[in-house]
Amino acid sequence: MLLPIAYSLSQKIIEYMKKNTYVGKIEVLGSLRRMVATIGDIDLAVVGKPYHSKDIIEHFISYPDTISVEGKGNTKATIILSGGKHADLRVIDKERFGSMLQYFTGSKAHNIKMREYALKNDYSLSEYGIKEKKKSKRERIHSFQSEEAFYTFLGLQWIPPEIREGTDEVERAQKGTIPRLVEPKDIKGDFHIHSSFNIEPSHDRGSDDFRKLTKKAEDLKYSYIAFSEHNPSQSNHKEQDIINLIKKKQEAIKQLKTSVTCFNSLEVDILPDGSLALPDAALKYLDFIIISIHSVFRMNKNDMTKRILKALSCPKVKVLGHPTGRLLSKREEIEADWTMIFTESKKRNIALAIDAWPDRLDLPDSMVRLAVDKGNLLAIDSDAHAVDQMENMLYGVSVARRGWAKKHDIINTNSLKNIQKWLNL
Template sequence: MLNLKSAKTVISDLEKAARQGKIAKIEGFGEKSQHDILESIALYKSLGGRERRMPLPTAGELAKKIVSYLKRYSETLDIAPMGSLRRMKETVGDIDLAVATTKPDKVIQAFLSFPGISKIVEEGKEGATILLQNDEHIDLRIIDPQRWGSMLQYFTGSKNHNINLREFALKKNLSLNEYGIKNLKTGKMNTFKTEKDFYKFLGLPWIPPEIREDRGEIEVAINSKLPHLVELADVRGDLQVHSNYPIKPSHDLGRDSMEDILHKAKSLGYEYIAFTEHNPNVSNLKEKEIIEIMKRRKSKIEQLKSKTKSIRILNLLEIDILANGKLALPENAFAYIDAGLASIHSSFNQDKDAMTNRILKGLSHPKIKIYAHPTARLINKREGIKADFNVIFNFCAKQKKALEINSYPLRLDLPDDLIIDAKKKGCKFSLGTDAHDSAGMFLMPYGVAMAKRGWLTKNDIINTMEYNELYSWLTRR
């Protein structure tokens, strides 16, 4: 039996037992369970042993509720998130909010009356901190409207962006802090109502929060070469949505009908929508059965096309790349789709070379045009696969395969650092919510946020194309 009496040492004791092979010998466990425990501990350590951070969409939707609540009060003159949430990082710890007001007491009392508070952690004249029922930490900071721009810039960060910005300012005999910009020669403190005015005073264009990560953005801004980052309004359609069409999928059938999804797509103002159900289950179905399912599905989509004039439909399919690199769809079934998305849904622990070769083999099929959620990670749950992404990106750029930026809360995949790397290789990208019901289609802004953090412009993303251009791109062999 394991001796796990101390809460302070339980992680190290459990890891030691697993490395000594003791867990595999416990009835009901085994080698796989032991391996999984070691992987989970490694993930815990990679997170610094701290509490797990919220995926960006989780934090974003919660912040929207609080912002909407505080906007009901006339004393709230302006309100915005700060910190990692405003920079749209993939995970967020505490939610930091700023409010511009001349009546701080009333705003603070309104904040402390927000429904669902489990504890008031701190209350003062310049803000307050609350803990919600699910342990979400919310910090409110009150800001003088005259200093809104400088305070918002300072508390948005990132830390390294602000350090480099201060160094840049010092060369101009200027000192920066949360209150404004001080002229070191005259001692005059300049305050700013907007961030644009703050950056303009330094001789810089406004730098979007998503790229304030000390990745060369200040140097690019100095040379007036900041890219015009993609915006949500540029996206003409969602390229990964799963309906409840009875395709007998390998996993995760959607919950809403194709008609429901089309209705939602129209309400979002989309020009087109892609149906991307998972491939039929090759383990349980014969090839003939799969062909018949795919024929019926294509017929259904064609019927919808004939009845639906206000939005165009793309007949795509998400297809598993099996452990040996083969695609989980019979060759003859490819005739019944416009194009395919390929993705990893199993055998995540292959070594780097095996995984890289597996992916390249899967992507080599001429009808595969998108590599979906490329790292296969699940934030706070599963680390990404080990693969040579430089090789994969070079292949995708040369063979004209798009890399997906998946908006699902636990994916947000590709991550921003890999988006930057892939863009340098000349890759194209697609945006998809991976929605399994019509409600999930609201997640597109978070995929756009990842694209912005990766410095992408409208021209980098295939679903900013108009329908005919996109269809031509997807069906070009």
């Protein structure tokens, strides 16, 4: 299932579990804790005293959305939810919670690297903790209340779950060079929001108006947002009609009474030949544009690369929207020379989007890491088409974290002043 579905399901179960007075700390485990784009089952760990375990398990299997109980033991149970999804819960005492959390968060590749590292230092790892392997002494297991203590015991920096993928995180933790990754609270704005303003677009319109969206932006404590509807359809409009529509939108934005600065933007189609679906004369009425591919996804690599490079050359472009065009379990990524595209974007100070739309999550995490290593700017965008979807930003931040992005890699963590400078306003 897609990350946001698993995440919100898990939040509901957590909320429910907290109603039981014997439940202490509660955490998700596995791929969900690592915020992987697609998730298998929902796994949870709860701190509870052994003699309360039975009560906690009973509470869990009584979760209202349960259609059947697949397994039930003294400290563990599995339920099947109405949509057919599985949820697993383990109860563990406080003293061993950290070790268990570490063990069941994975990934498999990370845990293999951890085991190899531990072995070199004469330790072995298990869900119960760290065992000393020195032959002269009696065997003893160190258990840990927190993961931080677990990693510290091994001489490692704590590793955020999102980057526990068995790349170089263990080596980096040894050197103490795991960076502080970007966090949701660092986000100061959203450049990709579709409003219901009738710009007579080529694709779908958003469902909420400027006022609702700016109110939400205020609630999220943003400093700025951009209304980035799809460009007006070219077949139905003359150049002057398009300019008039954009001017009308600009006027409507000016009338807004809000503490949030609202930019006038559009998400403009990159046409198959690399030209943009917007007349040049309209550009000066916009603060910036996002450019995206919305059709003709199958092209040979060379032509696709040329197409994107040509589109990037328009001076008003500031964001390359959902760069790979993938739709999780529906559409493959486009084929293009990403090294060339990343180089060109960097040269032009154009941000690569991390589109937080649940089945996009595009750029994908592995490509975010490439972009970060290359020094590219990234923009985490909700691509919201309705006010509540502005909260999807969280999933974009997770993708950024999985790609090792730091606060300063993400353009929309900047102050309004810096953003205005970046937009040449």
